[in-house]
Amino acid sequence: MAHSTPPVFGFDKVQRSDTGLVGGKNASLGEMIRALGSKGIHVPPGFATTADAYRDYLSANGLEPRISQQLNALAGGRRTLQEAGQAIRSMILEGEWPETTAQAILAHYRSLGTAAGQVDVPVAVRSSATAEDLPEASFAGQQETFLNVIGEQALLVACRKCYASLFTDRAISYRQIHGFDHMQVALSVGVQQMVRADTGGAGVMFSIDTESGFPDAVLINAAWGLGENVVQGAVDPDEYQVFKPFLDTPALTPILEKRLGAKAIKMIQDRDGSPRNVPASKAERARYVLSDEEILTLARQAKVIEDHYGMPMDMEWARDGETGRIYIVQARPETVQSRTGAGTLRTCSVMDPGRMLVTGMSVGSGAVSGRVSIIESADDISRFVEGSVLVTGTTDPDWVPVMKRAAAIVTDHGGRTSHAAIISRELGLPAIVGCGNATEVLHDQQDVTVSCAGGDNGIVTEGLSQIAVTEDSLADLPRPETKIMLNLANPSAALRWWRLPVDGVGLARMEFVISNAVRAHPMALARFDQIHDPDTRAAIDRLTEGYGEKTEYFVDRLARGLSRIAAFCYPKPVIIRMSDFKTNEYADLLGGRGFEPLEENPMMGFRGASRYYSDEYRAGFALECQAIARLRGQMGFDNVIVMIPFCRTPEEADRVLAVMAEHGLKRGDDGLEVYVMCEIPANVLRAGEFAQRFDGFSIGSNDLTQLTLGIDRDSDALAEMFREDDPAVLWMIETVIREAHKAGSKVGFCGQAPSNDPGYARRLVEFGIDSISVTPDSFLQVLRNAAAAESS
The missing domain is CATH 3.50.30.10 (Phosphohistidine domain)
Known part of the structure; x- marks a missing residue:
């Protein structure tokens, strides 16, 4: 597009390459209207003044030399930032519009009203600097936005204020930090028909995880009313996270995270049309702004926009409270994680x-x-x-x-x-x-x-x-034949490890997710009528607010918590161990005291597999199974493998597998694999029988050492004797690997020893271990240890 052009263009006449003409923000709006409307991306109509119109305004009012004088005084220390900024803004606000520019703005505004069937249509007036929204600088919030501007004179005033906002103290300071020449940056004003988000909701969305840079997640923030509160951080919004690779499969609901924000205030339109904050109602604070369907719709739009631009994107969205339609009101490149080296x-x-x-x-x-x-x-x-x-x-x-x-x-x-x-x-x-x-x-x-x-x-x-x-450094890492996997428990930290070349997750601890994300004992939710303590009942009611059934709270929270672990390395295998609390640990969960027996030695008591088919916990295990079934089915994470802990006999394995099948987890169906922890000498001595019932073994070296040597692993008095490299323990490990391989089963190792001792890693490789699973901080060392062991 030639730049000896009219001072105003409709958004539908500009495109991505016109950043120098109308700024990054407005060029992007035009690009989406032209290229993505047919793909379901709704952008409110509007128009933009050009950078040339801004320069004409400065020239017509003789402002350029006067602005330069103030900036030179600032650079020379003769004026403060506040003094220079105030002087420049006052000059711009006192200027007069060139007749051609003013008439062009008003003509487009009238056309917008005609198309909307409304005289003096309300508009949002946004600043779009020609140097902003570039991949190397975000200029986040540096210039002003004016919402719900109504009427021709009010529009001209708002446009003038946008020009002035190019010289707010913060904008001047930001350009100084990033080395932009103040006089080389021009400003385009975008005028966009208002979305009635004041009666709906609005927020911000990224097509990348903002903290880890994980590229397969969409992050959405949402609050009631107009979106300025979210952008400025004046409100604590809802937060949703969605797994992008599954968005093209309509049957799946891959929402990894739903965090309810306080949303204490919302921005609405006052009687005169001006925006103002009011308290959100108690009902609004207690419910999510977006339904699951709307979350997925927005995430799909983020994916479409990212695919079109070919880079991670930062977007603002608004939902019209009258029509329910969701609009994208801004889109710009994400400027931090996308530039972080991998x-x-x-x-x-x-x-x-x-x-x-x-x-x-x-x-x-x-x-x-x-x-x-x-x-x-x-x-x-x-x-x-x-x-x-x-x-x-x-x-x-x-x-x-x-x-x-x-x-x-x-x-x-x-x-x-x-x-x-x-x-x-x-x-x-x-x-x-x-x-x-x-x-x-x-x-x-x-x-x-x-x-x-x-x-x-x-x-x-x-x-x-x-x-x-x-x-x-992640460059030039060895890739041994032995699979090197991670032990993970904390879903909130899982995505940060996506850059590691892991072969999957060898141990994901369900009990950590239950204690941190769920916090209530599953039996207290399944048998809520048996809870008589009023404080406990009230605490559970608060936890489960918004859920029709208290058991649904458990299934939903557990499935979502585990999903983030399943997502970061998909489609590689993720082995989730069913809950392995001991009775004293279960009792510490909210409502747990009345459902757990007192045991002298919980380590050797009612734990692991024995709980799952017992009438004392069967209803709780059913909820665990439902969460895994939802994770694999409704959410799509078919890379999840189930592991049973502390399974004492093959006959006990049969009982557990039967209960799992009752709740939708039948081994072999939909590719489901089931593993068993090898942590009891009986698992080794009867390995062939266990291998007929399970697809793999995972050696829990701490418990196996404890039970092989008869030493309490927490005993200070016997600490020197607790050795995972004791010949008896090594014999157990070598034997189970040999017997499992005879039966066609895989064997993994979960434990710290290979991290601390390269010799231990070498022994495991020599025994023929299929995988070694370690904590993330040990991963690179074990990877190198395993590679060295294989090469020797």
Whole structure:
């Protein structure tokens, strides 16, 4: 398109290549209208002023030399940022529109109203800088947006304000940080018909996991009302995560995560049409903004947009409360994770953390120790102490100059797509958002450690802890024939390991997900009528709010928690061990006391397979089975293998397999494989019989050592005798591998010994082990140990 052109173009007349003409934001809207409307992407109609129109406005009012004078005074230290910014904005706001530009804006506005069947149609007026939304810079929120602008004069005023917002203090500062010439950046104004999200909902969406860079996930944030609260971090939104590879299969519902946000406020239209925040109703706060169908619809749209642009995308969406239709109102390249190199794995760990003070959603995976600086208002930014931990309620673009001087950021409000989160990622700072009470609990000059190293949940702990940082190159790694897999328990941390060349997950611990994501004893949900303590009943009612059946809460939460472990390495195998709590651990779950016997030695008692067919737990095991069936069927993760722990006899195996089949998990159906833990000498001595009932064995070396040597693994007095390399233990391992292979069964090893001792890894390889499964921090070392053992 030639640039000696009219001052205004309809969105349907511009495309992606017109960034220099109408800015990244408006070029992208035009691109989607032209190219993606036929693929189900709905974009509100509108128009854009050109960069030339902006320059004409400056020229007609003689502003360019006056603006340059202010910027030169700022650069020379003769004016402060605030003084220069205020002076430039005042000049622009006092200017007059060139007649040609004003008439073109109003003509397009009238045409928009005619098409909508409404005089003075409400519009959103958005700024689109010609240097923004590039892959190397996000310019997140640097210029202004004006919502629900009604009438011709109000539109011209809003457009003028957009021009002025190119010189907000934050925009000037941002360009200085990133080395952009102020006078080379022009501004296009996008005028877009308003979506009635004030009576519906809105939010932000990424076609990539914002924290790990995992490319197969869509992250969606949602709140009631207009979307500015989500963008600015003024509200704690709902959060949804969807697995992209399954979106083309309509029968599947691959929603990995649904986190209910507080959503305390919502932005609506006031009587005069202006936006204002009001409290959300109790009912709105207690329910999700989007239905499962809407979540999947949005995720599919994200996939379509990403496929079209050929890169991960950052999008804003709005749902019209009158029609229910979902619109995409912005789309731009994601600028942080998509530029992170895949060749290095950087991990942080906090040594001897202090008492936990506050928790929230983590941004990034780093950790920092430092001194707190609480800044509750942008007016107090000058009080910030450089290099300290910035603690505040929320941030907006005015905060960028102080954010770049912080060691870490902690906010009371906001989600993973809020301004604080986006800027923290861009600056490479660890941040914890949506803590709720950080500004109340923490105090100025307090020494704390901010850790985002544990997955989705970030924590602030007391004191200055030591932080260990390791960086491992993922280039030129060996690939031994022995499969090297991961032991995982925490779903919130699973996606961060997607860059490792793992062969799957050799052990996923269901009990960790139950204790952290479910928190209630399954029997307390299945037999709620037997709970008589009023406090316990009330706590369970709070946990299960929004679920028709309390058992559905268990199945849903467990299936989703496990799905994130199943997703990060799909389609490689993920072996999920059914719950292996001991009775004292089960009793600690909410409502568990009344369903668990008191045992002198829980380690050797009512645990593992013996529970699954017992009347004391059969109803709880049924819920576990239903969660796995949903995970494999409805959600699509057919890479999941089930493993049975502490199975004492082949006859007990038959009983467990029969109960599983009753609940939709029949070995062999739909490719389902079932493994058994090898942790009892009987599993070795009767390996041939177990192999007839199971597809594989997984050696639990701690329990096998304990029961082979007759030593309590937690005994301090006998610690020196507890050796996994004892000849008797090694004989057990070699024997079960030999006997299992005779029967055509696979054998894996779960344990730390191969990580600590290359010689142990060599022995396992010599025995013919099929796979070794270790914790993520040991993976690279074991990979190298196994390769060295094979080559020798």
